[in-house]
Amino acid sequence: MKITAIRPIFAQGEHRVFVFVKVETDQPGLIGWGEASLEGKPRAVAGCILDMEPMILGRDPRDVEHCWQILYRSAFWRMGIIGMSAISGIDQALWDIKGKELGRPVYELLGGKVRDKVRMYTHFGGATPDEMAADAASKVAKGWTAVKTVPVPITNIVDGIGVQKQAEAGLRAVREAVGDDIDILLDMHGRVTPQMAIQYARRF
Structure with missing residues (x-):
């Protein structure tokens, strides 16, 4: 399996623009989604996502940790909040792909659930x-x-x-x-x- 495209997608919310990440693969219909929103910096994060695409294009999206290391360590300069937001969204999308291929929710791949519900406010x-x-x-x-x-x-x-x-x-x-x-x-x-x-x- 290979990563064929990584795309940022904007979604206008009530008070801010959200940034989602779509990672496509060479497997028909197998797509991963992540979220990389950073309030006030949607275009900066989107640009960073596009800059990162060539770093892992063609790699196996199931190698989540390896892809993370490449994205984090390939640049001479370390990441700030914009770069880490971009990596976060891509990372989520790769886990999404891995979970979908295995037919398991991602929380099970990360060690299992720790609660039955989450209180909201x-x-x-x-x-x-x-x-x-x-x-x-x-x-x-x-x-x-x-x-x-x-x-x-x-x-x-x-x-x-x-x-x-x-x-x-x-x-x-x-x-x-x-x-x-x-x-x-x-x-x-x-x-x-x-x-x-x-x-x-x-x-x-």
């Missing part, structure tokens, strides 16, 4: 505490038991206390709206310094 937001509470409550009404938000705006190194109070007020409103049985997840997205993170943690 969804996002909520809003510009004011009332909007945040209403949005979170609407998600809970649809059956979600865990919701996540970014409680802070894009911040500077030093924040005023007003921003902290606003974030605290928003989360208090959300907790009151959804009750104590719902998990609220917070993602700061690297927007605060360690010192400011401590201040926020004390308030939350």
Whole structure:
């Protein structure tokens, strides 16, 4: 079996462009799919995927680890986040091909499952505490038991206390709206310094 083509494919999402990887083989109908999305850099990742195609073109896609080593070690310069995103998508597609050929789910090839189900969460937001509470409550009404938000705006190194109070007020409103049985997840997205993170943690 040989790899005959590696193609990046764009898919427009609600807030970002997703990058998928399609690996074709010389076996009719045997195609592997992977995902290599990197927020804000879809064309860069796609270009890297195309640059990597010649490195493993014609090789056996079932030699997943060997292909990974070639992609990672063939270049003089080591990979950054764009290159590793590209490799990740190609790697997933190769495992997909291997699993399909063997007729087994990939998780069995990687050592077997570790759980029977995976808990999911969804996002909520809003510009004011009332909007945040209403949005979170609407998600809970649809059956979600865990919701996540970014409680802070894009911040500077030093924040005023007003921003902290606003974030605290928003989360208090959300907790009151959804009750104590719902998990609220917070993602700061690297927007605060360690010192400011401590201040926020004390308030939350």
